[in-house]
Structure formats: structure tokens, C-alpha cells
Amino acid sequence: MKTLGVIANTSKPRAEDVVGRIAAKARQLDVALVAEATTAALSEAITEVSREDLLEQADAIAALGGDGTMLRAARVLDGRDTPVMGVNIGSLGFLTSIAEDELDHALESLATGDIDLRHWAVADAVVLSQGKEVGYYRALNDVVLRGGSPRVVTLDLAVDGDHVTSYVCDGLIVSTPAGSTGYSLAAAGPILTPSVEAFVISLICPHTLSSRPLVVPDSSEIVVAVGDTGGALFLTADGQVGQSLEQGDCVKIRRSEKDVRVVQIPGHSYFSVLREKLTWRGSTRLQ
Secondary structure (H helix, E strand, O other): OOEEEEEEOOOOOOHHHHHHHHHHHHHHHOOEEEEOHHHHOOOOOEEEOOHHHHHHHOOEEEEEEOHHHHHHHHHHHOOOOOOEEEEEOOOOOOOOOEOHHHHHHHHHHHHHOOOEEEEEOOEEEEEEEOOEEEEEEEEOOEEEEEEOOOOOEEEEEEEOOEEEEEEEEOEEEEEOOHHHHOHHHHOOOOOOOOOOOEEEEEEEOOOOOOOOOEEEEOOOOEEEEEOOOOOOEEEEEOOOEEEEEOOOOEEEEEEOOOOEEEEEOOOOOHHHHHHHHOOOOOOOOOO
16 A cells, blocks of 8 residues: 545544544555545645545545544445545444554554455445436445425335335335444344345334334345325435435335445454444343
8 A cells, every 4th residue: 555545524523633643654654645625634744635636546545533434435435446444533433443542553454455355235226206317326324215204104115026015104224234233223123244245124113013124135126116205205325415205206226336345454353343332241140
């Protein structure tokens, strides 16, 4: 690695300190740093470039912040195979796997190539209105259809052309394995490890007790058709971008042909992250 791109959440109080640590270590490793204006302003050691030049020049991307920053970095990459390394600033994240105290070791590993590269699935969502494509989104975490009014919506679900059912609910979530610990988990969906080749379809407040999350192969085509909206309905990808939907619109979701390549240092444990984030402690024996 000769050039490292940096994408930082500059609103984080420790962002400037962490960028300073990266700049000092990059100097030792003879690695150049490039970033867009807001991140470059945090250190004189970073060369300010446009987004296009950042993507062209960077051999890898360091995403500094929380899970939202990691999602933003994946969106900036837009299908490119540049590896991205998520660095926590603040509380531990599910997606940002490298803590501040591991930063020097992570940069050394990245410079020498002593890293684990994981391929995380991305969902492609195409919005159709009257048969015409009116929107396209990539989601590392999830694609969410959610009502914007107090009234319920009706959503018709099909998987690989096979009609599943019509749901009366507040919304629907299609999540990747990476996103299974996000909104889907809050809606009582299962946790999938990142290597599982599947999507989770979870409902938001379904108006029946019999509805349960579905796990389907990520080779499937998931189609959600909008029935009675009862008011405003919105689609969001990773909670960051999206558009409004109308009755009769449909959303087609498939696994993208282009994954996100995620940098992890050797020895990283996914389950240790789950234990800490979800405060898993096991049972307590009575004395």
C-alpha cells in the first residue's frame, strides 16, 4: 500500500486526534494520505483531493467513526474493489472492527499486506414505477420500506416469482448479513454471520402475531410491491439515501455482483464483538 484514503466523521470529538495518529504512523511507513476537504482539514499531512481522485489514488480506505461512517465509505466506493478498514472512534461498532488501540498494528498490517480481506455482500435495490426504473441503490446494511404516517401500509412480497403473502404492517426490512445486527435485529430478526449467503426479510410491527422473519438465499430476487400506503411511504438504503414510494410501485432486490472488501487484522473475532455490543454474559449460577 502506497496511498491510504481517509474518510472521517469530523463531528466525532476524537476525530482530529485519531487522524493525527494515522498521519504520524503513515509517515513512518512512507504511506501518503489523501482525503476530501472536510477530512483533509484535520491534518496538514493529508493531501486534499476530489472524490474522484480519492477513489483513483487510494490503495485502501480508512473509515474513521462509527458504523454510519463505514456505510458512507461503502457508498462512496460504489462497487469498486478498494479495501475499506473501519476504525472505531468512540463506542465499539458492529462494522468498524478496529479499535483505537489497534490502529498502529492495523496500519502496519495494511502496509505489509498481512491482513484478512473479507467480502461482504451488498444488496442492489431497483425501484420501478409503472414499469420504468426510477431509482437504484446499493445497501451494505439494509433496504427499508417504511410508512411515514400513523397508518399501516400493505406490502406484497414475492421471492423468485413465488408470491409469499401480503403484509399489513408499518414497514419491511431486507437486510444483508452485515445489516442483520442493525434495524433488522431491533425488529426481532436473526443474526447472520458475515459469511452467510442469505438475506433476512423482517417486518416492522406486523398486524398479526403469526408473521416471522424470513431467511432466503442471496441468489434470490426479492420483489416488494406497494399496495395501500395509507399515507407517505419511503425507501431508504442504509438509512442514508432513498426516495418516496407510491401505490403500485415495486422494489426489486438482489445481491450485487460487487461486494465490499473489508479489512480485518488477523485474530479478529466476530463473536467477541457480539458479546461486547449485546452484553452477552451467559447464565448466572445460583450459589
